[in-house]
Amino acid sequence: AQSVAQPEDQVNVAEGNPLTVKCTYSVSGNPYLFWYVQYPNRGLQFLLKYITGDNLVKGSYGFEAEFNKSQTSFHLKKPSALVSDSALYFCDSNDYKLSFGAGTTVTVRA
Amino acid sequence: EAQVTQNPRYLITVTGKKLTVTCSQNMNHEYMSWYRQDPGLGLRQIYYSMNVEVTDKGDVPEGYKVSRKEKRNFPLILESPSPNQTSLYFCASSLQREGRNEQFFGPGTRLTVL
Numbered sequence: 001a002q003s004v005a006q007p008e009d010q011v012n013v014a015e016g017n018p019l020t021v022k023c024t025y026s027v028s029g030n031p032y033l034f035w036y037v038q039y040p041n042r043g044l045q046f047l048l049k050y051i052t053g054d055n056l057v058k059g060s061y062g063f064e065a066e067f068n069k070s071q072t073s074f075h076l077k078k079p080s081a082l083v084s085d086s087a088l089y090f091c092d093s094n095d096y097k098l099s100f101g102a103g104t105t106v107t108v109r110a
Numbered sequence: 111e112a113q114v115t116q117n118p119r120y121l122i123t124v125t126g127k128k129l130t131v132t133c134s135q136n137m138n139h140e141y142m143s144w145y146r147q148d149p150g151l152g153l154r155q156i157y158y159s160m161n162v163e164v165t166d167k168g169d170v171p172e173g174y175k176v177s178r179k180e181k182r183n184f185p186l187i188l189e190s191p192s193p194n195q196t197s198l199y200f201c202a203s204s205l206q207r208e209g210r211n212e213q214f215f216g217p218g219t220r221l222t223v224l
């Protein structure tokens with residue numbers, strides 16, 4: 001079984017600064033890892049996923065994530081945050097009996 | 111357009127009055143699931159279905175029922191709603207749950223039980 005953890009409930013950054021949202025995983029076997037974003041009053045949207053291959057995965061809205069096997073991490077990153085990136089972010093692994101956690105609330109201030 | 115639809119989007123009801131929230135996907139996905147989202151508790155899985163006629167409990171199944179008679183639909187049934195079922199509900203689907211397939215989420219149903 002796989003599981004993920006997001007150690008930060010909230011991340012606050014200034015617009016234009018780099019944004020990192022952390023995710024660590026525990027895994028038996030090959031990890032399949034995903035990031036989703038939930039904008040206010042919306043459903044979750046898929047951002048990107050790691051299946052295999054290149055450790056740097058690029059996704060929607062300028063986001064990318066780096067798979068780090070030695071640190072068992074899959075942190076979401078954006079080089080220059082926008083106010084519109086303010087949202088709730090969820091890391092996920094494809095374990096069919098796993099609920100999402102509380103996610104990480106990102107606030108980007110102007 | 112590939113999508114997951116839910117109806118109704120908003121519902122206010124009273125304790126004990128049976129209700130059904132519909133979920134439909136047009137992507138021929140095998141896997142479908144229901145989540146509820148509550149402040150500070152994240153998204154908790156209620157029920158999931160690996161395929162037609164195959165359903166199983168998630169983390170918080172009490173007070174809910176589901177059925178999967180056809181691939182595209184996965185209704186959530188509250189036989190006797192109670193105030194603690196006031197929540198934001200999401201339906202999701204994916205090609206298959208295990209492995210490399212991302213989930214597609216519906217827009218959500220905000221349920222208030224008085």
